[in-house]
Amino acid sequence: ENVEDHHMNAQGDAGANLLSIFEAQAYAKMIGPFSVKDVGSKAWMRQHNLIEQLNIQAHKNAVTRHDEFVVEAILEYEKIPTLIHHLLCTEAWKEKIFPLIYSNVKLSACIKVYVALYHEATVCNLLEVLLYHANACENGGDSICELADYCYRKLVKLSNKRIVPPPPQKNTPDLATIEAETSSDTLKRQAKDIEYTTAMSCITLMRFLTEHISVLPVSVPRQLLDNLDVLMILVPLMEATPWQRRTKEGMEKYVENKWMRIERKDRFRLCKLEAQVWLTIYNLLMDKGCRAMYDFTNYRKEVLTRLKRYINDLLKDQLPILKDLQRLLEEISMMQMPAPAKPLHLVVPVARIREAIYTKSPGLERKENEWQDMAKAQLKGPFSHASKDMMEEMRALAETYSGGVMEALIEDPKCGRCGKPAAKRCSSCHHEWYCGRKCQVKAWQTHKPVCELLSGAIKNKSCSKVGAKAEAKGKKSQKNGDTDGKKTIPGKNSSPIVDITDSKQIEATRKQSSRKEDISDKPSASEQRLKSTPVLSSEQNLSNSLLGEGNVQLSRIPESQSAENAPIPVDTDLLDLEEVE
Numbered sequence: 001e002n003v004e005d006h007h008m009n010a011q012g013d014a015g016a017n018l019l020s021i022f023e024a025q026a027y028a029k030m031i032g033p034f035s036v037k038d039v040g041s042k043a044w045m046r047q048h049n050l051i052e053q054l055n056i057q058a059h060k061n062a063v064t065r066h067d068e069f070v071v072e073a074i075l076e077y078e079k080i081p082t083l084i085h086h087l088l089c090t091e092a093w094k095e096k097i098f099p100l101i102y103s104n105v106k107l108s109a110c111i112k113v114y115v116a117l118y119h120e121a122t123v124c125n126l127l128e129v130l131l132y133h134a135n136a137c138e139n140g141g142d143s144i145c146e147l148a149d150y151c152y153r154k155l156v157k158l159s160n161k162r163i164v165p166p167p168p169q170k171n172t173p174d175l176a177t178i179e180a181e182t183s184s185d186t187l188k189r190q191a192k193d194i195e196y197t198t199a200m201s202c203i204t205l206m207r208f209l210t211e212h213i214s215v216l217p218v219s220v221p222r223q224l225l226d227n228l229d230v231l232m233i234l235v236p237l238m239e240a241t242p243w244q245r246r247t248k249e250g251m252e253k254y255v256e257n258k259w260m261r262i263e264r265k266d267r268f269r270l271c272k273l274e275a276q277v278w279l280t281i282y283n284l285l286m287d288k289g290c291r292a293m294y295d296f297t298n299y300r301k302e303v304l305t306r307l308k309r310y311i312n313d314l315l316k317d318q319l320p321i322l323k324d325l326q327r328l329l330e331e332i333s334m335m336q337m338p339a340p341a342k343p344l345h346l347v348v349p350v351a352r353i354r355e356a357i358y359t360k361s362p363g364l365e366r367k368e369n370e371w372q373d374m375a376k377a378q379l380k381g382p383f384s385h386a387s388k389d390m391m392e393e394m395r396a397l398a399e400t401y402s403g404g405v406m407e408a409l410i411e412d413p414k415c416g417r418c419g420k421p422a423a424k425r426c427s428s429c430h431h432e433w434y435c436g437r438k439c440q441v442k443a444w445q446t447h448k449p450v451c452e453l454l455s456g457a458i459k460n461k462s463c464s465k466v467g468a469k470a471e472a473k474g475k476k477s478q479k480n481g482d483t484d485g486k487k488t489i490p491g492k493n494s495s496p497i498v499d500i501t502d503s504k505q506i507e508a509t510r511k512q513s514s515r516k517e518d519i520s521d522k523p524s525a526s527e528q529r530l531k532s533t534p535v536l537s538s539e540q541n542l543s544n545s546l547l548g549e550g551n552v553q554l555s556r557i558p559e560s561q562s563a564e565n566a567p568i569p570v571d572t573d574l575l576d577l578e579e580v581e
Contacts, residue, residue, distance in 0.1 A: 019057045021069045027054055028073035033085045036357060037374050039093045039116050040382030042389045048119050049400050051086070055126040056400075062129055071130055080136060081143035083123055085353050087150060090120040092357045098191065100375035103184040106385040108449035110183050112393070113383060117187075117194050124201035131208040138215045145223045145349040148209055151202040152228045159236040163199045165254070166192065168247045169419055178417060179442070200243065200254060200273060206230070207276040210283035213290065219349040225284065225294050227349075234281050235303050238310065243273040270318050281307070282325050298337045305333045394453045398431075417443040429454035 019027065027050045038044045058070040074080065093116065105113050127147070130136040137144060157163040181189075213221055224230045243254045244262075252259045253271045262269075270278075284290050285304075294300075311326045359365050382389075413433040415422040417440075422433035426440070429451045434440040440447075 017057060018053055018060065019070070021067075021073075024054065024057060024070045025073040025076070028070070028077050028079055031074075031077075031079050031082050033082055034089060036089055036093050036097065037377065039090070039097070040112055040378055042382075042393065044382075045112075045115070045389075045393045045396065047086075048115060048122070049396050051083070051119075051126060052122050052400050055122050055129075058126060058129040062132075068129075071133060071136065074130060075136060075139050078139060080127075080130065080140040081353075083127060083130075084140065084143045084147050084150075087120060087123045087127070088146060088354050089357055090116070090123070091150065092354075094120065094191065094195075096371040097375050097378065100372060101379050101383060102187045102191070104379055105183065105187065105383055107183045107446070108385050108453060109383045109390075110187060111450055111453070112390070113187055114190055115397070117191050121194050121197050121201070124198045124205070128201055128204050128208075131205060131212075134212040134215050137209065137212040142217055142219060142349065143353065144209065144216055144220050146351050146353050147205065148220060148223055148228065148230075149351060149354070151206045151209070152230060152233065154199040154202040155206065155230075155233050155237055158199050158203075158242045159233055159240050161240060161242075163196055163242070165242060165245045165259075166196060168245065168252065168259070196242075197257065200257075203237075203273050203276050203280075207280045207283070210280050210287075213283065213287060221290055221293060223349050225290060229300075231281065231284055231294075232300065232303055234277055235306055238274075238277055238281075238307065241274075243271055268314050270315070275319060278319055278322060278325075282321060285328055286324060296332065296335070296337055301332055301335070301337050305329060308333070390453060398454060415439050416447065426451060 030050055031047065034044055034047060054070050054074070058068070060066070061068045061070060074083075098113075098117070102113065131140075140147065154163070209216070209220070210224070213224075245252050245259070247261075249261060250264070251262045251267060253262050254260075254273060255271050284294075308326070308329050311322055311329075316322050316326070355362075360370070413422045413425070414420065415435040416432045418435060420435045422435045424436065424440075425431070425433045426447070431454050432443075432447050432451070434443070
């Protein structure tokens with residue numbers, strides 16, 4: 001009986017997975033590098049979907065403490081350097097291309113630009129899961145130096161407050177400001193939010209690199225301690241506290257990728273990001289090899305001793321290992337520092353990946369007009385309004401975020417217009433959420449282009465499946481013969497067409513067709529003014545309905561409907577909301 005229960009639980013866990021073990025291995029094998037000019041292309045979108053699915057499954061395995069087959073697959077094919085290449089290439093695109101195109105992107109193509117921005121956060125999240133393991137850090141080889149450079153650049157921006165926490169959302173959003181926001185303003189705001197999220201991930205990545213510094217190549221400790229001098233950035237970062245912000249309601253801290261209000265009694269409790277910074281400092285100063293390699297000077301002594309004021313009994317109760325760090329800082333404060341000596345560099349790392357991205361040939365950097373030519377080509381190609389691959393790419397994105405595994409990872413939905421908690425979503429694209437009909441009506445002009453793309457992609461997929469089944473059924477019936485007096489048309493609706501040989505059937509068919517003609521020839525006044533809207537539908541499982549394959553049922557809105565709940569005028573195809581319990 002216990003064996004049967006264990007077998008059923010194992011089957012249930014496997015059924016909730018987004019990927020199987022064999023799919024994870026195949027996806028990991030297909031990950032490859034790309035260039036800046038390829039961002040947004042069909043091949044690049046395929047790479048993004050692969051990495052996104054691996055990232056979701058890797059987090060699911062980590063949360064449930066399941067077999068981490070995604071980590072094993074990526075390590076088996078040695079894809080850590082390739083993921084670092086993705087990270088650096090997306091960073092270059094955001095730095096050089098995005099400022100040139102975001103103000104000229106059409107509304108229907110904004111979602112692809114957002115995906116390109118979000119790719120950086122996706123790769124960072126996946127690396128967080130991977131580099132938790134020491135063998136993953138070892139698998140990265142010399143490319144870990146370039147990852148350390150990337151994290152260092154983000155931490156410098158955090159400590160200098162060039163990357164700041166996003167402003168808190170108001171309890172009562174300013175709808176006039178939201179309506180006045182253009183698509184370029186939205187992309188700019190989203191870019192800042194993603195930049196902050198990736199910078200927070202870099203704090204965790206830096207901690208993992210220092211945690212496993214003993215298994216890394218010899219060039220990595222030298223890069224961290226000498227070339228970058230990470231300790232001189234971590235102290236100002238601790239003083240800047242970018243993981244917390246103050247609002248009118250009180251203090252908030254960034255915990256698990258969202259802002260949480262902190263009660264006054266818990267104000268001195270460590271959040272995870274703050275603890276990561278302390279652990280990074282501890283790893284670099286308490287490791288004997290790092291301490292022997294680090295050249296203590298008067299300036300470094302002055303900066304490091306600034307940490308003493310933050311270490312108190314309350315902090316040591318939460319992180320007991322900081323007692324040893326406090327003792328070391330006391331010793332450093334009493335030491336007489338020798339004159340700085342010029343270090344002997346035996347190994348000098350070369351940023352090969354970054355150099356290949358920013359140069360078109362060895363030693364020759366790309367000029368500004370070359371980046372401008374790339375931006376113009378992307379506006380005409382992958383980020384254009386009439387991209388021929390847009391529908392297929394939207395369908396692939398919809399498939400990526402479907403499945404029961406997403407339920408445990410997504411947050412509670414909020415209204416796409418006012419930001420309040422939402423319980424209803426668009427019944428066509430199953431993507432945008434609203435608190436009610438009023439917000440949907442006012443946001444329809446903005447949502448309509450994206451809705452048409454997503455719903456069109458899902459509908460095409462549904463029709464292709466139904467058509468294939470009907471065609472297979474038609475071929476089968478032709479092969480077996482029409483023994484029941486019914487015929488089917490391959491590729492169309494699978495309902496049979498009856499041979500009209502009986503007079504009663506002929507008369508009934510004529511009456512039915514004439515009734516349809518009467519209805520279509522005499523539209524009501526309200527039907528001339530308003531478009532049809534789908535009937536409210538209700539579902540309990542959110543993730544299973546993201547790719548629902550049902551035709552939308554339509555109903556007419558009576559003329560007596562109030563102006564507040566009435567849909568917007570004739571030039572739109574306003575869709576109704578479905579309520580999700």
